[in-house]
Amino acid sequence: MNNPQITEADLHAWLDGALPQARRAEVEAYIAAHPAEGERMASYRRNDQAIEARYDPVLTEPLPARLLHRDARTPARLWRYAAAAGWIFLGGLAGWQLHDWKSADRRSDSPSWARRAAVAHVVYSPEVRHPVEVAADQEAHLVAWLSKRLGTSLKIPRLDALGYSLVGGRLLPGDQGPVAQFMYQDAQGQRLTLYVRTNRDHSKETAFRFAQEGNVRQFYWVDRSLGYVLSGEVGKEDLLRVANAVYQHLNP
């Protein structure tokens, strides 16, 4: 035995198969000469194996919905990052989608302002760095500013109870003047936008109407002097739940 100085670290490294050949032989000789140490190592190994036996089955358990949900959304995420990678790509994709929508227009009876809201959703919700002009931490300013620009008193619905927190908002050009877009996101980064316009064409519609543009689902409605469009790449039921919450918040 060249090196009888066997450390505790050597013993563990031996257990974990992390020793070079020569050192391994020395440790094994040491263990052979010290049965109590052999016992101790055997116990460590048993416990390590018990840990594996106990937890390895987790590897093959079906993933829970909330983790699967992420899986399902991954392409959308990738799309977002890809969009961030360049406006050329985004432009190309948006153009393609718009082309798609244009051809769907003949069948779609959603008003032009709902389609504008869908475009605004597609353009801004993938934004990584600048999703909004004014962030939620300046909510008072955001409300005051957009209320002034739209010429009416706006309220920002709180959707935290549904898991969506306010990201912020921005001013956009609408077909008849300025419109507001508020953005929300959930803990998984799933974003919804609420598009608010002044109802200058005096639409009488008050019921929720559903529209779908590509992957973007929308509920839109007119409530007194304002028109609303809630857009998101989520299921219709989920979106309706949020739309109801928005409506109730605006009509307490």
Added chain:
Amino acid sequence: MAELSEVEKGSLDTLAEFGARVNELIPRLRRYARALTGERSAADDLVQDTLERAWTKLHLWRAGSDLRAWLFTIMHNVHVNQVRSRSAAATLPLDDDVADAPVRATQADMLEVRDIDTALKRLPVEQREVLLLVALEHMSYQETADTLGIPIGTVMSRLARARERLRMMLDADAGATSLKVVK
């Protein structure tokens, strides 16, 4: 769009690969989280938070670097924060030397600890992490050190303490044996 990170500059292929590889690692993250927390829902919360943070920190990941270590590092950080915020309320001891909590006074008590879940839970979290990364995730000592951001010597000492504590808890005979001096 002034400053784009490495990944944002990268091709869609790189991003698709990132997504695919992250997804491949989810079962392993779950296994580790389950052993670390001992509870199914808490573990999946931890995985979910980890994945969420990974996606928002995607720009910090350098293509070609070890994605597994990166994800486990994120999980470690998320977990440390959770434990810290909980311990602020519950005064859970975190320090290696203090953390024999709750102290099991008698050998009879020791013998009660028969299942690996309970035994793992009684390890200080720092020791549990090292043991699980080595014994369950089969990381090398260096990978473990990198993942947890600690020196390799600390990995070795925590590993030795963790294994010895588990032995004291789980082995019927070990309770009678005096604790080995860790060299």
